[in-house]
Amino acid sequence: MTGKLQRRKRLKKGQGLLLLLFLVLAGGCWDRRELENLAVVLGMGVDFPAQGEGYEVSFQIVRASQIQTPGSGVGGGGGGESKPVWLLRSTGPTFFEAVRNATFQSSRRLFLSHNQVVIISTEVAKKGILPALDFLIRDPGPRNTQWLLLTPDDPGQLLDAAAGLERVSALAITDLIQDYHLTSKIRPVKIGDYVEMMMQKTSANTLPVIRIKENAGKKELLLDGTGVLKDDRLVGFLNYKETRGLLWILGEVKGGLITVDLPGGGKATCEIFTAATKVKVEARADQVHVKIEVKVETGLGAQTTYDDLSTTGQLKKLETLQGKAVEDEIRAALAKAKEYKADIFGFGEYLFKHDFRTWQRLQKEWERYFVDAQVEIKVEAKVEGIGLVTRPANYQAPEE
Amino acid sequence: MDQGKISAGQLTLLIMSFTIGSWVVLPTGIQAWQNLWLIMFMGLGTGLLFAYLSLFLFRRFPGKTLFEIHERVYGPVLGKFISLCFLWFFLQTGGGTLAIFKTLLRSTVFTATPDLAILVPLILILVYGCRRGIEVIARSNQLLIMSTVGLVLVSILLVVNIFNPENLLPFFNLPFSEVIWTSISLAVFPFGQNVLFMMILPRVNRWQKVNGAVLKGMIGAGLVLSTIQFLAVGVLGKSGQILVFPTYEFYRMINIAQFLTRLELIPLLNFLTMGFIKTILCLYALAVGTAQVFNLRTYRPLALPFGLFLLLVAERIFPSISEHMRYLEEVQTFFGLIFSLLLPMMTLGIALLRGLPRRRMAP
Incomplete structure (x- = not known):
């Protein structure tokens, strides 16, 4: 009799512990986001808006359904609609605001953790980069391995340019940058490296420059030299x-x-x-x-x-x-x-x-x-x- | 009262976990950055001095907790009052630890989870563990500290490709006064908080071995903390100085061939267990101490109310991370110094003056 009672008591205790375990684990589900409700951003561009204050941020968002292995193709398509990426522009007084304001246009919430490149217009670079990018360093989402680049052109258009052999231009840029060792005429810089250099009191920073090259009416990408930034502000270029x-x-x-x-x-x-x-x-x-x-x-x-x-x-x-x-x-x-x-x-x-x-x-x-x-x-x-x-x-x- | 007994070895491991506790996540003395791992050893030395002062006191009253010693030395009224002050110290230490881990979780992985959803389950486990007594705490800690030490050893291998020894230079570029100040603040936090073990030492089955156990535990903890700081500086470089959680951030950098990446959740869990042990020991000391101050037969019913009290302290006294950091920088050192050095020293002095304990009272 007592054995049975004891067993029941133990069972109850086990149930209690299990409940506690669920309670602890469930805390992580609070802001769960399903994959089909996310807009995965692979590239971002920062510029000043044409009018008003703040920043204009362009996002290159992947259309997951359009990215598939060639051959299993959608067949006929071929129209503008089958583009595997979507370029979205949004403005706001700060970078963060611009990211949130993008939800006025995007049916899905932007997901920045997998972002690869950040392209900064020279206009922004002349005024200072850290104020623009603070969000990317402070927020736990974006990684500090994102590549930083400068462009004299409109970063949005640049992200929209043809990606050569790749389907997503942000990934093409990542590859361009990582192949620097074939020429050693470009210096790739990650956002973490940039911050590290900023901490060094006497050092100045450099960032690679990318721009649009017109080729038979088509826009293509070209890595073109290096920008020199002194005290976070663009002061000149190296060829x-x-x-x-x-x-x-x-x-x-x-x-x-x-x-x-x-x-x-x-x-x-x-x-x-x-x-x-x-x-x-x-x-x-x-x-x-x-x-x-x-x-x-x-x-x-x-x-x-x-x-x-x-x-x-x-x-x-x-x-x-x-x-x-x-x-x-x-x-x-x-x-x-x-x-x-x-x-x-x-x-x-x-x-x-x-x-x-x-x-x-x-x-x-x-x-x-x-x-x-x-x-x-x-x-x-x-x-x-x-x-x-x-x-x-x-x-x-x-x-x- | 808890009649459980722990071995000297278990005490060593408990001291390690308690000391690693919250410092590993929110380091103090960050202005010394690339020298911090060296200054850590100075802090350890000073902290050991503090500890031996308390141990000297304990060895005069073997088998007595700090609060019982207070009553012996100061008499019932003043003794109880000083014990109450210590209760406040335990409460603040435990609440601070909870607050650090709550902020860590909220600003890294559980960004939208409300505080209570994180804290309440944690508190329930703390209360459960506390009610089971010191034996259970010590045994679970054996497992947790082993995995943490293992993690630190493995992480030495994992950072080989991103570790830049140049980042450690220059050595000793700080003015001497700052080195002294930083080492004192390190001696107080994390090492000085070990004064809490004065409530647990009587539970060690052979009190003669206590001295060695404390020495080993504190040196072990010092080595672990210094190693982590050393690696963090080598990996993060100067930019680690502007981070709120440099140790967490440095595990984020680990990248073995684009394949072994995003490992930060493993150390996060490990550090969380260290904070768990630290908080549970604070809760245990609170409950046992209160029971002793008010001459209760058992401490167990006190675990839940004090658990909730810890939650309150974590939410109210440390409402934001910047206030917490300011507290650690400006207040903690003085506040901690009172409890880990001044009060034990005073108790010891008065005990020596009054010639306590008298021969016949020795066990």
Whole structure:
């Protein structure tokens, strides 16, 4: 009898605990959102509205039903309706308001957690980026791995431009950015990196630039250089060459090509296999000395002469030329940065980390020290590969 | 009264959980950022000094809780009054912990869930655990702390590809006064709050082993906290300074080959269990302490009302995270110093002056 009673008592306790468990777990269902009620945003653009204050935000929203593997196609379609993305524009006094105001037009609530790229118009960048993007950093939804880009064009139109081989332009932009190592002439920046650089007192930020390229009446995307932001505001641009120089100094060159003019006419292009950079910053007396050492290994990839470049002697010459080319790129980047008085290389940050006392002394007038800095560049280039052929087919050795 | 007994090893683990408790989510002394993991050890040293002062007191009165010691040393009236002050300290510690975890959950995963829907089930479990006594708490803690320590060890491996040692530089760039101040505030919170264990020490089955257990527990907790802070700085860099929950945020960054990502919910659960143990110990100390102050036969009926009281404190005394952060920065150190250093020191001093305990009273 007592056994039975005890068992019933235990059962009741078990039921109570189960109830408690449900109570705890159910708390998470409060703001559950079903997939069919979400508008998944993959790309966003920020601009100022044509009239009034605030921000105009463009959202690239996926039409989930339109994204399917090719072949299982919707057949006939082909009209404008089958576009797999929907571009929605919304304005508001802040970015957050613009996001919420989008629900005036969208039947589904915008879901930002999977957003990939944020495209900022240069107009906004000139006024300051953090005030525009604060929401994206503060809110738990959007991730800090979103790519940041600048555009001189209308970000909405840019998101609406043709995506080449991809169906969604935001994803195409992500791929463009992530392929930077094929050229090393673009510097990708995530929103988290941007904030990190902002925390560094003496450093300046850079962002890649993307713009619309008209091609036979069709709008296409083009990555085009780098914007320089000082104290969160756009102050100027770097071209491809200068961007490469920036990447050399930052040690972020992961690949790409170096083309040099040969003394006897013609050009030779080498592909970068590996590259490594060492930077050292020292403050002597009243001047900052920077030592940049670059080591690069390349392989001959293409030549436009009939000469035999594959001999050891010729390769040595090629190495010297390459070293000069790299130094040239670095000098170009340095000159531009000094012109903008923007320490995009983090020389000041190097001092902060390795020589805190000096940094403390110099940081107030870092701009001046940066512009006056003496830079010593040493490039060690090596050509290691020549591909599958030695000399051009019609090459004839000069007769002695 | 609770007659359960715990072993010295269980005490060590309880101390670890309690110390890791809420600091791991809402670190103090964030202005020292990249030096915080080093200063942690200074804080640990100072905290151990505080702890040994209290332990010295305990060893003079083995088998007595702090409140019983108070009555012995100060006499019934003044003793009870000081005990009541300590009750307030436990209440604030527990309520603060609840508030931190409520805010963490509300600002990360349960963004639209009302406070009560999070807190009420939690309180019910707390009350249930508290009524079961210290043995049950200690045993469940064994499992929870193991998984947390395991998590910290695993996370060292998980962050290898995003850890940037450069972020740790420069060492020692702070003015000396700030280092001292930060280490004192660390000694008070999280380490100093361990004075609460003065209510639990008599439940350890062999009181001779208590000293070693406390030492091991606090050093273990210090190592765990320092490791997490070390990793967070290396991963987040300077931008960690502007985050409200840097440790949570750094687990968000983990990304192994685009495949192992969004792991933040695992540490979130783990930290939640640490906060759970911390709050349940506060609740236990509250209930047992009140029972002792008012000479009740059992503490069990007090668990529920004090649980609700904790909820009230969490909602009313710490209404927002910015007020909470300001409290930790400006008030906590002084407030905590009174309880983890000054009052035990005074009690010890008076006990020594009065020559307590007398020989015949020793057990």
